[in-house]
Amino acid sequence: MAENTAADASTAATPATATPGSPSHPSDPPRPDLAAMVVPLGRTLMAAEQPILDAHGLTMWGYVVLLHLDEKPIRTQAALAEAVRADKTRIIPVLDDLEARGLLRRQPDPEDRRARLLSLTAEGRHLRDATQAAIQEGEEHLLARLPAADREGFLRGLRTLHDLSGQP
Amino acid sequence: MAENTAADASTAATPATATPGSPSHPSDPPRPDLAAMVVPLGRTLMAAEQPILDAHGLTMWGYVVLLHLDEKPIRTQAALAEAVRADKTRIIPVLDDLEARGLLRRQPDPEDRRARLLSLTAEGRHLRDATQAAIQEGEEHLLARLPAADREGFLRGLRTLHDLSGQP
DNA sequence: TATTGTTATACTCTATAACTATA
DNA sequence: TATAGTTATAGAGTATAACAATA
Numbered sequence: 001m002a003e004n005t006a007a008d009a010s011t012a013a014t015p016a017t018a019t020p021g022s023p024s025h026p027s028d029p030p031r032p033d034l035a036a037m038v039v040p041l042g043r044t045l046m047a048a049e050q051p052i053l054d055a056h057g058l059t060m061w062g063y064v065v066l067l068h069l070d071e072k073p074i075r076t077q078a079a080l081a082e083a084v085r086a087d088k089t090r091i092i093p094v095l096d097d098l099e100a101r102g103l104l105r106r107q108p109d110p111e112d113r114r115a116r117l118l119s120l121t122a123e124g125r126h127l128r129d130a131t132q133a134a135i136q137e138g139e140e141h142l143l144a145r146l147p148a149a150d151r152e153g154f155l156r157g158l159r160t161l162h163d164l165s166g167q168p
Numbered sequence: 169m170a171e172n173t174a175a176d177a178s179t180a181a182t183p184a185t186a187t188p189g190s191p192s193h194p195s196d197p198p199r200p201d202l203a204a205m206v207v208p209l210g211r212t213l214m215a216a217e218q219p220i221l222d223a224h225g226l227t228m229w230g231y232v233v234l235l236h237l238d239e240k241p242i243r244t245q246a247a248l249a250e251a252v253r254a255d256k257t258r259i260i261p262v263l264d265d266l267e268a269r270g271l272l273r274r275q276p277d278p279e280d281r282r283a284r285l286l287s288l289t290a291e292g293r294h295l296r297d298a299t300q301a302a303i304q305e306g307e308e309h310l311l312a313r314l315p316a317a318d319r320e321g322f323l324r325g326l327r328t329l330h331d332l333s334g335q336p
Numbered sequence: 337t338a339t340t341g342t343t344a345t346a347c348t349c350t351a352t353a354a355c356t357a358t359a
Numbered sequence: 360t361a362t363a364g365t366t367a368t369a370g371a372g373t374a375t376a377a378c379a380a381t382a
Contacts, residue, residue: 153321
């Protein structure tokens with residue numbers, strides 16, 4: 001049996017999360033590692049997105065590309081790849097597919113024919129909007145289960161940390 | 169919904185081309201998708217953990233296993249695998265390594281010799297504590313950049329959503 | 337020569353299937 | 360027969376390296 005020596009519980013008593021059936025009593029400050037909460041939550045969110053993406057005929061990478069292209073037209077595929085934190089070779093099949101379906105244009109830059117000017121078509125923008133609306137509707141469903149007070153701080157904190165993780 | 173910085177204008181710039189459908193949703197979402205913030209943040213946190221794990225001689229899976237074993241002794245490897253959301257075959261090399269280094273014990277259950285009783289050794293618990301202390305210290309550094317008000321709500325909201333994602 | 341995009345290859349991670357041992 | 364654990368194999372996803380086009 002485990003010897004739960006109380007001595008070693010200095011700052012690091014471990015959380016007993018995820019044991020279904022027993023609501024946690026977080027009366028004590030010990031918290032799980034951030035990554036141990038953020039990463040599984042991210043997986044859950046992605047799993048929740050998947051059926052919506054399927055219904056809209058988009059892969060996750062395709063959706064990510066549409067999102068980043070809509071913000072502002074991008075001049076090179078390498079820049080797009082960096083923006084979505086992907087390898088430049090990884091998005092090529094994605095662009096091939098989106099272009100073939102008329103969701104984006106990939107035109108050689110007249111001023112530097114090596115580069116490809118990337119822009120969304122009207123169809124691409126429409127699909128992006130519809131997909132994002134559905135996704136965020138699902139997310140609102142989840143956020144609704146947060147106390148109103150926490151919800152504000154959670155969203156602001158998440159946004160801040162996300163923005164920070166760009167430039168450390 | 170607070171008005172935000174001008175940087176948000178890029179994400180909010182959704183021309184939408186007079187989508188005539190249903191403007192009954194004036195909830196044009198000026199926020200990124202949750203997954204689009206949570207997943208990259210998770211990757212950043214993992215990347216920040218990596219050097220600490222290296223310094224302590226642990227892989228990420230090894231650390232995860234130590235964390236979950238410390239909570240309470242687990243009776244079967246399959247249960248452990250499910251707890252850490254991994255395939256049962258995926259953690260076997262991890263357990264092999266941790267056992268060989270004396271960080272955990274893997275004893276056949278006398279009552280059912282098919283099962284392996286998993287328990288942490290004192291060394292395993294000590295390494296776990298030291299590693300987690302270092303990781304959370306790094307995380308505190310990041311959390312310190314949040315406004316105090318947001319920080320509380322962020323941590324509570326994150327914890328709530330993480331707990332929710334266990335049982336949908 | 338350097339850079340953009342592309343293709344081909346190799347590597348990493350993960351899951352599936354088959355095997356051993358206990359029950 | 361069924362279950363826990365293990366091993367071997369195959370698959371998906373990703374990155375690395377070599378190539379063609381343009382500058």
